[in-house]
Amino acid sequence: MADGGSKPWVHFVGIGVGVALVAYLVSFSDEVRYAWTDRDRVGTCENRTSDEQGGEVLALQSILAATTGFTPADSRWDKGTETATLALQGWTGLDPNGCVEDSTWVTMRVLAVPICAPGRDCGGPDHRVRFPGTEGDPREAWFAHDECDWGTYAFPGVVASPVSSGAVYAFGEDDLVALRCDR
Amino acid sequence: MxxxxxxxxxxxxxxxxxxxxxxxxxxxxxxxxxxxxxxxxxxxxxDEPVVRTDASALTDGTCAEGLAQPTWVPAAVLDATVECPDEIASRIGYLSATDRLGTWVVYSLDGVENAEALPGDPADRWSRADAEAGAIHPATTIVFVVYPGATEISEKLRGQNLIISDTDLGEGRTARLTRVDNNGYGPVRLEWADDDGSYLLLSVVGRTADGRSGPTVEELVRMAESVNPER
The missing domain is CATH 1.20.5 (Single alpha-helices involved in coiled-coils or other helix-helix interfaces)
Structure with a gap:
């Protein structure tokens, strides 16, 4: 005959497991949201037609501007963006497919170097991709790693409408959204 | 007798x-x-002397003079360009705390494989075959950033094509080596810290139409080993 009496420790274990599970899910979702990687697949991935414009396209176009001299970074995926993506993939050893998926995002991320000393806040865009330019000035892309998300600093001379020079745009999936964090 | x-x-x-x-x-x-x-x-x-010349002489007369930096560089290194914190801040105008910025030393590399190979045309006119073959690429450099007084290194990166390991630099120093595993090519980063500051080395082992570009991983590790904090 089963013991109908309750065992208090069973309840405590159950509560503990539940709390741990919720905490894990919350922290995992934050990690995905804030990370550079775990982004959408952008471009000619399996002939996708979505993700043709927005903050993520601006981010990868900014990297392409620094590495291959691609212009303009206007947040719209087009043939030039695809060819420049192929060039970056070819040079960095990726299988060239014109698709900015995880491995291409990761490759781009490694190129972004902290401007500010790790662990400190310098009050502005804090990561930079830098390559030599042809006329003395470097070619570069700047990014902000704010507490809410990654953002692309629209570098003057590289960006074009509808992107505004000097603004910081979130890595959004669709439209361009200026980076604002509710802390 | x-x-x-x-x-x-x-x-x-x-x-x-x-x-x-x-x-x-x-x-x-x-x-x-x-x-x-x-x-x-x-x-x-x-056959391979530990230090042929003191590479830190490349930054003499700049704001990097006196900072810890590599004393050994690969033979392909031609020269170094130094970017001071104030200069970097002025690139975008509104960084508020320049005393927390790093100083960048960018080493340029000799050889046609390391030279910039970019068409002048807009990207939509580039040859797709050239792009896929790695024939369109920027000049390869080695970037060294020193953050004086910092004690941390940047957050560990994540991704399926990353290989992250610790590498011994000698004298009790250990660096985090981050390699992007793209068929044997890709960016390579080394990051470490000591009592004087935090350091980062970055370059790209590139695939070109004729072979490869950039330094080897072993050369980057050797550069890191040669960073002398007692200048």
Whole structure:
């Protein structure tokens, strides 16, 4: 005959497991949201037609501007963006497919170097991709790693409408959204 | 009458103890072995001296002079461009705390494979075949950033095509080595910190139409090993 009496420790274990599970899910979702990687697949991935414009396209176009001299970074995926993506993939050893998926995002991320000393806040865009330019000035892309998300600093001379020079745009999936964090 | 002196107590000399002789012999052998080993190591190292020249001279007269930096660089390094914190902040105008910015030393590399190969045309006119073959690429550099006074290194990166490991730099220093595993090519980062600051080395092992570009991972590690905090 089963013991109908309750065992208090069973309840405590159950509560503990539940709390741990919720905490894990919350922290995992934050990690995905804030990370550079775990982004959408952008471009000619399996002939996708979505993700043709927005903050993520601006981010990868900014990297392409620094590495291959691609212009303009206007947040719209087009043939030039695809060819420049192929060039970056070819040079960095990726299988060239014109698709900015995880491995291409990761490759781009490694190129972004902290401007500010790790662990400190310098009050502005804090990561930079830098390559030599042809006329003395470097070619570069700047990014902000704010507490809410990654953002692309629209570098003057590289960006074009509808992107505004000097603004910081979130890595959004669709439209361009200026980076604002509710802390 | 002659006398034969068979024993003169005053001329008696005591022979050294055998243990002492053995000790002296062993000592001499040990010293000889040490000398032979040192000479052999030096002879083997003649082909590849630890430091051919002090590469830190490349930054003399700049804001990086006096900062910890590599004293060894690969033979392909031509020169170094230094970017000071104020200069970097002025690139975008509104960084508020320049005292927390790093100083960048960017080494350029010799060789046609490391030179910029970009068409002047807009990207939509580039040859797709050239792009896929790695024939369109920027100049390869080695970037060294020093953050004086910092004690941390940047967050560990994540991704399926990353290989992250620790590598020993000697003198109790350990660097995080981050490699992007793209068919044997891709960006390589080394990051470490010591009592004086935090450091980052970055370059790209590139795939080009004719082979590869950039330094080897071993060369980057050797650069990191040569960073001398006692300048």
């Amino acid at each position: 002659t006398s034969v002196v068979t024993h003169n107590p005053r001329s008696h000399r005591r022979l050294p103890r055998p243990e002492l002789m053995i000790g002296i012999g062993v000592g001499l052998i040990v010293v000889l072995l040490v000398v032979v080993v040192i000479m052999s190591v030096q002879a083997l190292g003649d």
